[in-house]
Amino acid sequence: MQGPFRHREATACPDLSGRAGDVYEMAGASLSIDGHTLLAPTSLSLRQGCVYGIIGHNGSGKSTLLKLLGRQAQPSSGTIRYAGTPLENYGARAFARHVAYLPQQTPATTGLTVRELVRFGRYPWHGPLGRISSEDHLKVVEAMQLAQLDDLADRLVDTLSGGERQRAWIAMLVAQDSSFILLDEPTSALDLAHQIEVLRLLRNLSRSRNLGVVAILHDINMAARFCDELIALQKGHIRIQGKPDDLMQSDVLEMVYGIPMEVIRHPASDAPIGFAR
Amino acid sequence: MQASSSRSFALATCLALLALTWAALRLGTQLPFILWPQASLHPAIEDVRQLLFHYSSLPRLITAILCGAALGLASTIFQHVLRNPLASPTTLGVEAGAQLALVIATIWAPFLLGAGREFVAIAGALAVTGLIFAVSSARGFSSLTLILAGLVTSLFCGSLVVALKLLNQEYISSLYIWGAGSLAQQDWSVVIYLLPRLLVCALLTALLARPLVVLTLSDESASALGVSLRLLRLAALFIAVLLTAFVTSSVGIIGFIGLASPQIARLAGARRFQERLVVAPLMGAGLLLLVDQAAQSVSGGFSDFLPTGAITALLGAPLLLWLLPQLKSSSTDLAPDSTTPATLHKPAFLFPLLVAVLLLATIIGIMVGRSVAGWSIADGEMLSALAEWRVPRVSVALLGGAMLGMAGVLLQRLTRNPVASPEVLGIGTGVAIGILLSMVISTAPSRSLQLAMSFVGAFAVLAVLLWRGIRSRSAPDQLLLTGVALSAFLDAIIVSFIALGDPRAAQLLAWLAGSTYRADAATVWATLAMAAPLLLVAPLFSRQLDIFPLGEETARELGIDLRFSRLAIMGLTALLTAASVLAIGPLTFAGLVGPHLSRALGLRRAFEQLIGAGLIGAILMVLADWLGRIVIFPFQLPAGLVAALIGVPYLIWHLTRRGR
Numbered sequence: 001m002q003g004p005f006r007h008r009e010a011t012a013c014p015d016l017s018g019r020a021g022d023v024y025e026m027a028g029a030s031l032s033i034d035g036h037t038l039l040a041p042t043s044l045s046l047r048q049g050c051v052y053g054i055i056g057h058n059g060s061g062k063s064t065l066l067k068l069l070g071r072q073a074q075p076s077s078g079t080i081r082y083a084g085t086p087l088e089n090y091g092a093r094a095f096a097r098h099v100a101y102l103p104q105q106t107p108a109t110t111g112l113t114v115r116e117l118v119r120f121g122r123y124p125w126h127g128p129l130g131r132i133s134s135e136d137h138l139k140v141v142e143a144m145q146l147a148q149l150d151d152l153a154d155r156l157v158d159t160l161s162g163g164e165r166q167r168a169w170i171a172m173l174v175a176q177d178s179s180f181i182l183l184d185e186p187t188s189a190l191d192l193a194h195q196i197e198v199l200r201l202l203r204n205l206s207r208s209r210n211l212g213v214v215a216i217l218h219d220i221n222m223a224a225r226f227c228d229e230l231i232a233l234q235k236g237h238i239r240i241q242g243k244p245d246d247l248m249q250s251d252v253l254e255m256v257y258g259i260p261m262e263v264i265r266h267p268a269s270d271a272p273i274g275f276a277r
Numbered sequence: 278m279q280a281s282s283s284r285s286f287a288l289a290t291c292l293a294l295l296a297l298t299w300a301a302l303r304l305g306t307q308l309p310f311i312l313w314p315q316a317s318l319h320p321a322i323e324d325v326r327q328l329l330f331h332y333s334s335l336p337r338l339i340t341a342i343l344c345g346a347a348l349g350l351a352s353t354i355f356q357h358v359l360r361n362p363l364a365s366p367t368t369l370g371v372e373a374g375a376q377l378a379l380v381i382a383t384i385w386a387p388f389l390l391g392a393g394r395e396f397v398a399i400a401g402a403l404a405v406t407g408l409i410f411a412v413s414s415a416r417g418f419s420s421l422t423l424i425l426a427g428l429v430t431s432l433f434c435g436s437l438v439v440a441l442k443l444l445n446q447e448y449i450s451s452l453y454i455w456g457a458g459s460l461a462q463q464d465w466s467v468v469i470y471l472l473p474r475l476l477v478c479a480l481l482t483a484l485l486a487r488p489l490v491v492l493t494l495s496d497e498s499a500s501a502l503g504v505s506l507r508l509l510r511l512a513a514l515f516i517a518v519l520l521t522a523f524v525t526s527s528v529g530i531i532g533f534i535g536l537a538s539p540q541i542a543r544l545a546g547a548r549r550f551q552e553r554l555v556v557a558p559l560m561g562a563g564l565l566l567l568v569d570q571a572a573q574s575v576s577g578g579f580s581d582f583l584p585t586g587a588i589t590a591l592l593g594a595p596l597l598l599w600l601l602p603q604l605k606s607s608s609t610d611l612a613p614d615s616t617t618p619a620t621l622h623k624p625a626f627l628f629p630l631l632v633a634v635l636l637l638a639t640i641i642g643i644m645v646g647r648s649v650a651g652w653s654i655a656d657g658e659m660l661s662a663l664a665e666w667r668v669p670r671v672s673v674a675l676l677g678g679a680m681l682g683m684a685g686v687l688l689q690r691l692t693r694n695p696v697a698s699p700e701v702l703g704i705g706t707g708v709a710i711g712i713l714l715s716m717v718i719s720t721a722p723s724r725s726l727q728l729a730m731s732f733v734g735a736f737a738v739l740a741v742l743l744w745r746g747i748r749s750r751s752a753p754d755q756l757l758l759t760g761v762a763l764s765a766f767l768d769a770i771i772v773s774f775i776a777l778g779d780p781r782a783a784q785l786l787a788w789l790a791g792s793t794y795r796a797d798a799a800t801v802w803a804t805l806a807m808a809a810p811l812l813l814v815a816p817l818f819s820r821q822l823d824i825f826p827l828g829e830e831t832a833r834e835l836g837i838d839l840r841f842s843r844l845a846i847m848g849l850t851a852l853l854t855a856a857s858v859l860a861i862g863p864l865t866f867a868g869l870v871g872p873h874l875s876r877a878l879g880l881r882r883a884f885e886q887l888i889g890a891g892l893i894g895a896i897l898m899v900l901a902d903w904l905g906r907i908v909i910f911p912f913q914l915p916a917g918l919v920a921a922l923i924g925v926p927y928l929i930w931h932l933t934r935r936g937r
Contacts, residue, residue: 072830096836107828111881120824124836128820176835 023048023212024069024180028078031064038064040236041078048179049210051203053217053227057257061236062216063104063184069214070101070182082180096124100173104184104216106165109157114149114168115140117157121175143175147201163194170198174205180212181205188218195219199226220257220274224248232256248272285545289556293563299570300338307334336462341569341585342562343471344460344524345534349561350482351520352535353542353553358492358513363424365536366521367593370431372532374405375525377434380441395474398526402518405430408929410514412696425696428761429869432700433925436864439789440918444909459584460528460569467527474523481516482554489513490550531586533593534565540596568592591766627878631892635675638896642671642903647910670793672801674902674916675895676808677861682871682894683815684853686887689872690822691846692757698869699854702756703763705863707738708855709789710767713774716781728859735855738763739848746847756847793861793902793916800860807856811849815887818846822883864917867894867901870924873931897924 378401711734875889
């Protein structure tokens with residue numbers, strides 16, 4: 001189904017027009033540490049079922065934005081609401097049932113098998129002492145199938161290749177059965193083939209499970225190809241937010257990346273391709 | 278930069294001058310200034326004051342200066358070469374290693390001391406340095422692991438020294454005063470011994486100074502500059518070890534001066550390594566002289582007996598507490614035990630096996646003994662007679678070991694650090710202080726008073742740990758660091774007490790070695806009452822403990838309430854340790870060994886590892902108790918000590934081997 005010249009992996013995300021209420025809402029949320037502003041007051045709304053790409057160069061506040069959304073850091077000002085409720089009102093496990101988060105560097109997983117890692121994704125549901133239900137088992141199996149990990153289930157995570165390991169972690173997030181998945185540079189350590197593999201997986205999950213995906217991506221062309229909407233950050237501010245086609249303009253990219261950029265059209269697919277001049 | 282370097286130098290000089298002035302004023306009350314030249318060169322034999330000045334005060338002063346400078350220099354080198362702001366002869370266990378070697382030689386091979394004390398001390402110091410080096414190089418020289426490995430080794434050597442002293446009571450007092458770092462002198466021999474050796478070391482350091490600067494860079498860039506790093510590092514470490522060994526062999530352990538002086542030098546603005554090489558020894562000399570003067574003023578007539586080293590340790594603990602947060606955990610620190618078991622055993626086979634071994638050990642512990650006639654297996658009437666004595670101690674050992682094993686798993690998984698052990702929490706030392714207090718309160722403390730005070734000691738330490746835990750928002754590293762500083766502090770109090778030569782010290786010493794002798798039925802029931810709920814509660818945290826090693830972000834992402842879970846697990850660990858310390862004494866190495874062995878057997882998941890470590894800890898302690906009873910029959914070795922003797926060498930082997 002994926003021809004070599006397809007530039008969009010699927011049709012537009014279901015309700016980008018905003019008929020349904022926004023699920024994730026940032027209202028003037030900012031983060032500064034020791035007087036140093038990492039993220040200026042930012043307002044943003046994100047919906048389920050869409051793939052969002054966060055772009056910008058190093059130090060532009062991408063990770064900070066994601067950490068605030070994932071409640072890994074507390075905002076210095078402003079509020080973040082999920083489904084209308086401020087994040088701080090959620091219990092730890094209750095929040096984890098709604099939002100999953102993958103850090104930039106996945107930690108070492110000494111002596112863990114893939115299956116064991118994916119099972120951790122069910123912790124928000126069964127908790128420290130709760131019974132592990134058949135539904136928990138089902139979700140784990142399903143997540144591993146989706147990430148095509150069946151053959152690797154009993155391998156130690158540490159022995160996998162980079163792409164396989166990333167898939168294992170994503171499977172853990174999938175087993176978590178949340179409505180949103182936040183990923184900090186999920187493709188940074190992967191080669192081209194694996195990058196596409198991981199992004200395609202996220203894209204398909206978003207479509208099939210009405211999942212909101214928010215990912216920090218470095219490669220602008222990859223982001224344009226797989227995301228429904230791009231959010232460009234610069235020096236802690238959101239500079240522009242819109243559909244990939246709107247952002248793929250040489251002047252816009254120039255502003256985001258701070259170097260002269262140019263956009264041409266792919267000779268066969270007519271997809272916009274950005275590159276440094 | 279020029280300004281800052283001269284400022285730090287001026288500051289160090291001021292400190293040294295201040296100390297010298299104080300010393301001079303104190304000496305002036307002993308002997309009028311006019312007589313000084315005569316007393317220092319040709320003391321009049323009929324004048325006791327001049328003799329004292331010549332043979333005691335003056336050499337003591339110079340010894341303090343030399344030792345302080347040597348330790349300052351050694352630490353500067355250690356800190357630079359190991360790239361660790363907390364490295365020092367004390368924190369790396371190098372002093373303790375030298376001391377252990379000297380004590381062993383004193384007891385078994387005194388002729389070696391005649392041939393040259395320094396060689397014995399150097400051998401001990403080198404052995405420890407090599408060991409620490411091996412353990413930490415397997416883990417990329419990560420700062421926290423290096424210091425923890427050093428402190429554990431230090432504790433281990435310390436407990437061995439206690440054991441040896443226990444078995445050789447006749448040496449106790451003098452060995453202890455020396456061990457605690459007494460600067461008291463009777464003649465010039467120490468000065469004559471130290472001076473040339475230190476000068477040679479200083480000269481060698483000066484020659485190495487320039488190439489060593491390159492070590493400030495990362496290894497890759499340093500080798501790119503054409504310096505043979507391995508050789509350079511080894512040479513520099515060797516000099517530092519020599520300096521430490523010389524000092525330790527002549528005056529014993531003087532803790533923390535070494536740690537403090539480069540730190541103060543750095544704070545005073547000595548930013549470059551070469552500056553610190555000059556400023557830190559000066560600081561060290563000034564500091565030690567100052568502390569020594571303080572020790573002499575405070576203790577008055579007892580000055581010969583209150584060892585200066587004990588006081589530096591007292592001052593050092595707050596310093597350590599203040600410095601420790603500087604240690605940034607690196608990613609290598611946080612790797613859980615970075616060993617993957619070769620085989621993935623099924624616990625289904627292992628648990629019955631471990632239970633069987635435990636049963637066997639228990640039966641042997643109760644039935645088999647030695648008598649004058651040789652081995653004896655008790656049965657029938659004899660068994661029932663002996664059971665009254667043996668059952669309590671075996672049960673106490675079993676429960677204590679199980680609790681320690683579990684506490685170790687909790688701590689290692691919580692802190693994500695494979696060298697974390699209940700030992701470093703300082704609870705053992707807290708209980709020792711409690712027992713000490715009971716001796717101070719009453720001349721012949723009753724068993725119940727002792728127990729009550731032990732509780733007070735344990736829970737006071739516990740309270741401090743938890744308070745720091747809450748304040749640092751349950752950061753696990755802080756738990757370890759607070760424990761380390763607390764034990765150093767409390768240890769200094771105990772060492773001073775023992776060194777004062779109180780006859781009750783022997784009693785305290787026996788307890789410090791971790792004995793099960795005094796266990797009776799009441800102890801067993803009390804221990805069981807504490808152990809049972811704790812042992813049952815610990816496995817309830819298995820799922821969190823499984824996730825903790827994956828790091829804070831993942832744990833939070835999966836919906837673990839970090840503050841609550843960590844605090845609960847910290848509290849549980851501390852309670853388990855306290856209960857076991859009350860039962861079997863402060864040597865808790867079973868808590869370090871149990872988790873590792875359990876993991877090496879292939880028990881990877883938290884629940885399995887907990888149960889396995891509990892069983893292994895119990896087996897270890899029961900066997901240790903039995904061995905302690907029979908190896909040197911008719912005498913006994915304390916169980917905690919035997920466990921340490923078996924466990925720690927194994928662990929070191931395990932840690933160095935698996936790292937490769």
